[in-house]
Amino acid sequence: MSRRLHAPDDEDKPFIARWNVLVRILLVESSVKAVARSAMDFADFDDGSSCHPSNERIERETGLSERTVRTAWQVLRGLGMAERVGYGSPHRKLADEYQLVIPEWWQSLPIYGPHVRKFTCLYCQKLITPQGNCAVKVDGDKEKIAFQLRRMVFCPAPRATKGRDALDCLTEWNESQRHDGERTWNQLGDDTWKLFRQARADEW
Secondary structure, three states, X not given: OOOOOXXXXXXXXXXXXXXXXXXXXXXXXXXXXXXXXXXXXXXXXXXXXXXXXXXXXXXXXXXXXHHHHHHHHHHHXXXXXXXXXXXXXXXXXXXXXXXXXXXXXXXXXXXXXXXXXXXXXXXOOOEEOOOOOOEEEEEOOEEEEEOOOHHHHOOOOOOOEOOEOOOOHXXXXXXXXXXXXXXXXXHOHHHHHHHHHHHHOOOO
């Protein structure tokens, strides 16, 4: 039986421990996780304040490109996990300053459950490892994050095979929905989050 993680908002735990749990369970690209973990090394362990590593420093420590590091910061800001409290100056070699945050809505993010179990494909019922992903959409001075939940709740598309076309589980599920007169994935809107939680089956 897998051990249950403490919740990211458990105030009895130090900030660094709660931050690390949230980063661990987030279903996003590994590059975002790497930058988030590296950022914590430069922040106050008690409250996540005074975080101002340069992107160049994070590049060296993570092995990521500058563009990837900048995108990761956009994601963390869009998720509400990093608040920019001061702007740096490239000419003076000063980096932006951040306050790392455990957002109040952390349970609404695409995350593993407290036992970090595999998900169950909504169509074939096989256990799968959800494919974390996100895309940044800039709206004025705000970064909005979009997720492809379908990549987290259905088996990955099969590789092309010679002589026959193998349908992926999302396509099969959509066909089943049409046959039953139900909405397909693209018609579900925010109800896809209900199916995300169903596939996770491990609630906080």
